[in-house]
Amino acid sequence: MxxxxxxxxxxxxxxxxxxxxxxxxxxxxxxxxxxxxxxxxxxxxxxxxxxxxxxxxxxxxxxxxxxxxxxxxxxxxxxxxxxxxxxxxxxxxxxxxxxxxxxxxxxxxxxxxxxxxxxRDVLILSLPLGAFGLFAFSGMADHDQARVDLCERHARHFDADDWWFLTYRGWAHAENGNVTLGWALTQRSYDLRRNNANAAHALSHAMYEGGAGEDAERLIADWLPGYDRAGILHGHIAWHSALGALERGDPERALAIYADYIQPSVSAGMPVNVVSDTASFLWRLKAYGHTVPAGLWEAAAAYSGGVFQQAGFAFADVHMALIAAATGDRAAVEQRVQALTGLIEAGGLAAGPVVPAICRAALAFAEEDYAGCARILEPVAAEVVRIGGSGAQREMIEDMLLLALMRSGETVKAGKLLDRRLHRRPSPRDTRWHGLLAA
Known part of the structure; x- marks a missing residue:
């Protein structure tokens, strides 16, 4: 048999x-x-x-x-x-x-x-999919659409209640802009198998992209206690909840989540998640006008000192540069930019010039050269998708451009960007920023 x-x-x-x-x-x-x-x-x-x-x-x-x-x-x-x-x-x-x-x-x-x-060889089909899959890290500008196309090409081979396929098909659609379909599919996958961190993660993404941040927070608060802290997505899913608290203007809650679940000393996540989650959360905290408690940036820098030292992994490069810029290590940012530029010249960086550009913009932002930051980011804004990751993760780069425009007096450009964001995904934070511009 x-x-x-x-x-x-x-x-x-x-x-x-x-x-x-x-x-x-x-x-x-x-x-x-x-x-x-x-x-x-x-x-x-x-x-x-x-x-x-x-x-x-x-x-x-x-x-x-x-x-x-x-x-x-x-x-x-x-x-x-x-x-x-x-x-x-x-x-x-x-x-x-x-x-x-x-x-x-x-x-x-x-x-x-x-x-x-x-x-139906799902371990192989899974490789191109997801925020950290082969499509996302291919350097392609249309990797969101590519994931949708792949899922739809093979959808007929899967049962309607295949929890794994529903998870990734739904995530692909939500990330590609069809939030209604993506939400429905990921909800179905979550209902079929609650012991599925990828489903909880995908559903929280769909809710976030649908402007239902508080629903995502409630989902995570209900689900996370049943997920062992040894699970590789435990800290990252908590990160989504911390972002929700920041969006609502509750930094104390956000910091409590960070301390309990996300910071390097408590997270069992993959190094790429630990680096990106810590860097992007702390960056957002400060950029949104809140105080980063003493020692948090230094702890993130200490952890990052043992990973991703070689340039060439675009998503990690960007977050490593954020940490270096935030801790005043200008030399580290410049060395990474130089290495990335060399890789581009040699044809060895699929994501291309957008990667060193974001690193240089992060340094300019940290040094409060907001006009310089905007000059660097504006020409490459449409290419940020090439670094991979999810829309929620990459939104930080758009935030950087938006705040740089606001703080350098480019209110018309900032207003147009905010209008587009509010049309795409209603956000309490963007609504507050829109009010500041209109005042």
């Missing part, structure tokens, strides 16, 4: 226990839920020659930025699948190997081709 994965694809193992533990482990991985590592290890223990279990374990190591372990695991999977694996499994392992070994462009190309043949 052929054993199958959770979406009905054959598995090259004869162990019922290995197959069951693999199915469970992959579902936990895809829902960002604790226990995936243990379940996959049990699958490997039951069948040490189960290539896909080793590959999934490599994927989990990579998500955790445990690159040496990820490379060792995927090498084991490659050795096994070469002698014991189907065509799909060999392709599956090869794509994960490309992703683990930093060959993102090839991994994206291969994953799209793989999905055309085996669309």
């Amino acid at each position: 052929t054993l199958l994965d959770s979406r009905g694809l054959p598995l090259s193992t004869t162990s019922d226990l290995a197959a069951e533990r693999y199915r469970h482990g992959v579902d936990l991985l895809l829902s960002a839920w604790p226990g995936a590592a243990e379940s996959l290890e049990e699958a490997i223990a039951a069948d040490p020659d189960f290539a896909l279990a080793h590959a999934a374990r490599a994927r989990l190591h990579a998500i955790r930025a445990e690159l040496a372990k990820a490379k060792a695991r995927i090498a084991t999977a490659e050795e096994i699948v070469a002698r014991r694996g189907t065509e799909r499994e060999r392709s599956h392992v090869e794509i994960l190997s490309l992703a683990v070994n930093g060959q993102s462009a090839k991994a994206l190309e291969r994953s799209l081709a793989h999905a055309d043949t085996w669309p």
